Amino acid sequence: MKSIKNHLSLVIALLSILFSMQVFVVADRSIDAYKETLAHKYSVVIVSQKTLIDEDILKINDIVASVEELKPDAVIERLNSGMSKKNMELLKVTLPKFYKLHLKYYPTPNEVKKLTKDLIGHTSIKKVEDFSHTHDTTYKLLLLFKGVVTVFALCIFVVTTLLIFKELRIWQFKHTERMSIMGLFGAPLWLRSAVLFRLAIVDAIIASVLAYGVFTYISMSPWILEQFTSIGIEIVIFDSVLDFMKLSMIAVGLSILLASMIVLGHKEEV
Amino acid sequence: MDKVIVAKDISLAYSDNETIINQANISIPSGSFVFITGASGSGKSTLLKSLYGALKPKQGSLIVGGVELSGVSKSKLNFLRRHIGIVFQDYKLVKEWTIEKNIMLPLIINGYEKNVTQNQVDSLLKHVRLKHQSGKYPLELSGGEQQRVAMARALSHNPILILADEPTGNLDDYSSGLIWNLLEGANIQLKTTVIVVTHHIPETMNVEYKHFHIEYGSIHEVN
Ligand SMILES: Nc1ncnc2c1ncn2[C@@H]1O[C@H](COP(=O)(O)OP(=O)(O)OP(=O)(O)O)[C@@H](O)[C@H]1O
Ligand SMILES: [Mg+2]
Numbered sequence: 311m312k313s314i315k316n317h318l319s320l321v322i323a324l325l326s327i328l329f330s331m332q333v334f335v336v337a338d339r340s341i342d343a344y345k346e347t348l349a350h351k352y353s354v355v356i357v358s359q360k361t362l363i364d365e366d367i368l369k370i371n372d373i374v375a376s377v378e379e380l381k382p383d384a385v386i387e388r389l390n391s392g393m394s395k396k397n398m399e400l401l402k403v404t405l406p407k408f409y410k411l412h413l414k415y416y417p418t419p420n421e422v423k424k425l426t427k428d429l430i431g432h433t434s435i436k437k438v439e440d441f442s443h444t445h446d447t448t449y450k451l452l453l454l455f456k457g458v459v460t461v462f463a464l465c466i467f468v469v470t471t472l473l474i475f476k477e478l479r480i481w482q483f484k485h486t487e488r489m490s491i492m493g494l495f496g497a498p499l500w501l502r503s504a505v506l507f508r509l510a511i512v513d514a515i516i517a518s519v520l521a522y523g524v525f526t527y528i529s530m531s532p533w534i535l536e537q538f539t540s541i542g543i544e545i546v547i548f549d550s551v552l553d554f555m556k557l558s559m560i561a562v563g564l565s566i567l568l569a570s571m572i573v574l575g576h577k578e579e580v
Numbered sequence: 581m582d583k584v585i586v587a588k589d590i591s592l593a594y595s596d597n598e599t600i601i602n603q604a605n606i607s608i609p610s611g612s613f614v615f616i617t618g619a620s621g622s623g624k625s626t627l628l629k630s631l632y633g634a635l636k637p638k639q640g641s642l643i644v645g646g647v648e649l650s651g652v653s654k655s656k657l658n659f660l661r662r663h664i665g666i667v668f669q670d671y672k673l674v675k676e677w678t679i680e681k682n683i684m685l686p687l688i689i690n691g692y693e694k695n696v697t698q699n700q701v702d703s704l705l706k707h708v709r710l711k712h713q714s715g716k717y718p719l720e721l722s723g724g725e726q727q728r729v730a731m732a733r734a735l736s737h738n739p740i741l742i743l744a745d746e747p748t749g750n751l752d753d754y755s756s757g758l759i760w761n762l763l764e765g766a767n768i769q770l771k772t773t774v775i776v777v778t779h780h781i782p783e784t785m786n787v788e789y790k791h792f793h794i795e796y797g798s799i800h801e802v803n
Pocket of ligand 2: 626745
């Protein structure tokens with residue numbers, strides 16, 4: 311019981327830090343994933359007098375990923391009320407060409423403006439529809455969401471930092487007595503601090519393993535997965551190798567830092 | 581090495597405006613048994629602190645076990661302390677360790693092997709009559725029992741010098757007898773130098789002893 315209590319306080323502090331960090335990472339990944347889906351959905355339509363070669367359009371601006379020609383057949387089909395086949399062919403030839411441009415990523419409003427300007431500058435292109443109004447609103451919402459997540463993460467960071475500092479003081483109080491006593495019997499600094507570092511590393515490992523369990527559980531939870539599916543994005547909530555390594559390195563680093571601060575701040579009593 | 585402690589004109593103080601010990605001279609041959617007496621607050625514990633290097637003399641020269649303590653390096657001081665056994669007036673047991681582990685502390689620091697350590701601790705626990713309590717934590721023991729643990733810890737690594745600050749302060753006659761026997765035993769069998777701060781020098785001592793008395797900041801040799 312005693313030993314569990316010894317570990318609990320730091321493990322909880324570390325765990326909450328790891329948790330908030332991973333939540334931030336997941337939020338960031340969601341935004342990126344959402345941007346990608348938006349990039350897939352968002353496109354610019356241009357109207358051209360002449361038939362354009364794909365390469366020519368791609369050359370206009372780097373952001374353009376692919377070009378798709380919009381066939382007017384379907385529209386004409388609908389208009390078709392007893393028009394002769396010959397007239398229809400004629401109409402098709404005289405009609406301007408429509409192209410849909412897919413972009414490499416979800417652009418900022420400025421990038422949209424620049425793209426529009428570049429496209430208009432092309433001699434054959436007569437009209438560009440960039441749906442900039444809808445785009446602006448979506449982009450602002452995205453920025454807002456990112457801002458909210460950043461503020462949230464900052465708050466968590468401040469709170470956990472305070473938590474860690476409180477933990478530091480408790481540790482200092484708990485360990486300095488033993489360290490002084492060991493010093494009075496001639497223990498060199500490394501031996502005096504050994505218990506502390508061992509405890510710190512063990513706690514960090516416990517916290518990482520717990521975090522691993524929690525996030526593995528969360529990343530498999532049907533409810534959570536459903537939420538992401540309903541937004542239409544697919545992300546890695548917890549990479550059991552890379553994320554785990556990152557988290558455990560942070561936990562170990564943090565607790566070693568904590569232990570070192572105590573060791574360096576330790577003064578021998580008279 | 582003839583003398584284990586040589587103090588020349590040492591002054592001890594915690595602050596600049598109050599001197600506890602003023603220009604004292606002591607010389608203690610190794611293998612001595614020494615009593616230090618004095619009124620409460622006279623500076624007995626302060627003198628012991630200077631002997632294990634926790635309080636540097638404001639002036640004078642203090643040599644313990646061949647080591648000059650003014651301006652001693654950390655590692656040299658640690659080396660010296662590994663050969664001293666201290667019984668603190670307030671025991672200074674490690675609360676989160678069992679009494680067995682507490683007694684082991686100097687042995688662990690000195691790098692003794694596990695089985696040597698265990699044997700030594702078992703025999704000491706028997707000597708201080710605490711064998712049945714070995715798994716308990718200090719705060720689960722009475723004051724007198726904690727004091728006996730502190731005594732056992734000070735003896736565990738067979739130090740060359742034992743500094744005991746009122747080691748029988750909380751004990752009845754029977755337990756006090758145990759402590760005196762242990763200290764005398766170390767002094768006689770292992771030639772350990774023993775320095776004991778006490779208010780009562782036991783009536784019958786099996787060894788010859790020196791006696792210093794501290795009064796008004798000076799140290800007199802009584803016999
Ligand atoms: N850490 C300290 N800081 C400042 N002053 C101290 C400190 N420790 C002791 N003193 C002062 O030094 C004087 C001597 O204290 P010391 O503990 O040496 O007395 P003592 O002879 O051991 O008394 P007792 O028999 O009560 O244990 C006292 O006046 C005390 O107030
Ligand atoms: Mg005292």
